[in-house]
Amino acid sequence: KTQNKNIEDYFTSSKPGSGLDLSKEEIKKSFLEKLFYGLGRIPTVATDNDYYSALALAVRDWVFRQYVRSLEEYAEQDSRGVAYLSAEYLPGPHLGNNLLNLSITKTTREALADLDLDLDKILEQEVEPGLGNGGLGRLASCYLDSMATLGVPSIGYGIRYEFGIFNQTLKDGWQAEVTDKWLHYGNPWEVVRPEIAFEVKFGGYTEHKYDSNNKLQVNWIPDSEIRGTAYDTPILGYRSNGIIMRLWSAEAIESFDFAAYNMGDYYRAVEKKMRSENITKVLYPNDENLSGKELRLKQQYFFVSCSLQDIIRLHLLQGRELENFHEKFNIQLNDTHPSIAVAELMRILVDIHQMEWDEAWHVTRHTFAYTNHTLLPEALEKWSVNLLGRLLPRHLEIIYEINSRFLNELRKQNFSTEQISRMSLIDDRGEPSIRMAHLATVGSHKVNGVSALHSRLLKSMVLQDFAELWPEKFTNVTNGVAHRRFLALSNPGLADLITRKIGKEWLTDLSALRNLEKFADDKSFQEEWRNIKFKNKERLTALIEERTGVKLDPSMLFDIHVKRIHEYKRQHLKVLHILSLYLRLKNGKGKDISPTSFIFGGKAAPGYFMAKRIIKLITAVADLINNDPEVNKKLKVVFLPNFSVKLAQQVYPAADLSEQISMAGKEASGTGNMKFSLNGALTIGTLDGANVEIREEVGEKNFFLFGLTTEEVQETKKAGYHPYRIYEQNNDLREVMDFLISGKLSKGDKELFRPIYDNLLQQDPYLLLKDYQSYIEAMDEVHKTWKDQNEWAKRSILNVINMGKFSSDRSISDYCEDIWKVETVKVV
């Protein structure tokens, strides 16, 4: 806190001005000053990256203005705040979004044009922070956008991975991973705060002693300590508040071991520093699969501990007591990745601040809320008691104490032994481990799933016993997406048409899109709509040709499947469909097929055998079809490598058909499904995740439904599923399956795709064969509908105008009302 009266007077009397709506002259001046005096570049040597950095630095100043103004408002209102804890974020490129939110895109374009510079080329320079795997990380970033827009006093905490998600390349049709170097050219968006740094302990042992008042004092004597330093990136809402995304980076406390140095061992002198910094080196590239690695647990505890120390610092800084911590702060746990926070807050309150256990537990449980993002058993985090005890001995004791008190409660309420062992925080079957979802549930006042279906399944399956014990604790918040980024920014043509017809209200209230309803049948509106889609497809076509060498025809149906590669998401079901069309054409039975380009994208976890083979299968099918003149006028297939937020922004606007074909009951929500619809794609999908709600909103007629329901999936499995029988009975399917091992896809190698073939015929855990026929029929319906372009356009319009529910603004309002109980404070 500054004691400098002169500065304070200046600050309060000058009041930070708005960062919005700057003039061309202001933009030009700031840009050039950043280029010359912020970066020290002269015109003759300045590169495109210098231009990008200069513009980013100028924009960052304006974003910080909005942030400072927001802070002032919050201080005045003494508001209750939210800390969002997430091990992953995928912000996407910042520059374009910030320009949009400052309402200066057009002016900036003109200012740069005056200088003979092209804004688009400058935007292209940005390397996005790939600090997440997929949906979960992107959701966290959508939520920061909406928290800022709505004026929720909030901060997003996470990890500043030096290497984010790998870059995906293709080698001979196989995925090859290349290290991500997002910090290589520097990062103009972040500000390092060397003074906001905390020490985090690991290992060692605990000492238990009674003090003079006969109160137990526990002392944790660690065997190592590491420092976490804050790196702040301001996130701006739409013409509104700024908030901070605070990412922690690990470093050694003593950066140099002088004892070793003096003994002449230079290498050892820096070795410890290197080892400490390992913690935030790299993101684990697994989506919905745990690695179980020690370093991963270290990452989780590291960022949780820094974040909690920081939140408590902020609380105490305002002269408040820890007894009412929970009245001032909500901490949202984004999945179980930060759930060690429950034990850490208890440790801080009890061991460090001497609070009584019961009171500390009251504070803790009212502070946290937990969002579950998956039901997949392989994704539910468990840490071996052995590992956790070695790394965090005090936390293990605390978890045991929480557990023993919890189980005693259950015993008092006459729960059966079976129920008690099912609900225990410790799983004793096999190697003892901690069930992190149970810890998060017991330590939170609210638990939510991410779509209506998922929340229902969470209560009836994974957390059933807890839902019966505490029904009021469980709730649903359906996911949403940042519609400003995924419509206003990425699809300017469509955004423009919408604004011309109904004004700008939709930017802050997506449900205003319903005002377009009267145009759905208007032929000239439909034509404009189609032209915009066509232009978007032309742009994507050019990008795909540049990246893959394959030239698509934008008048074809663009049928797109982009997301992580995972068996449950069933990219290989799509492949079976493509092969069925191929064989139809080869057999002269393909006259009803509408010309289609199939576009795939998505990364596979580097250690995921089947997922990597599915990528190879897609590229093999692409090679076969694209090079066969008998079929390549009607069908084209591409795998677009290295799917990212930046690419996504080009892909969704160009889609005609969105593939959302996971086995029912497996996709917790999906958010790509929302982004496609928002950009006018029709969906072919199962009744899974948020598809159910999308279909409700857009209307059954405007959604191509197929496949088993979750209940039917469960019944099928219970009855004993035999995929081979389906194979025997369905001639088309048999032909398609046999084609996989015919060698025609693999230069005669009949073994290459046998693992996929065998898996489907023997186990088929995701019921591809069971849903096959239904999928083929729904796809035939798609091809029939596509032939009536007016009808297609109408359905596309109806999709977009009914997307109001799926803005992340709505999700965040739900969190505010139902979970956080916070009031929003907007600066304008």
Ligand code: GL4
């Ligand atoms: C995920 C779900 O798989 C996905 O359906 C959901 O949309 C997303 C955000 O809630 O969370 N869970 C995990 S783990 N990764 C995801 O993408």
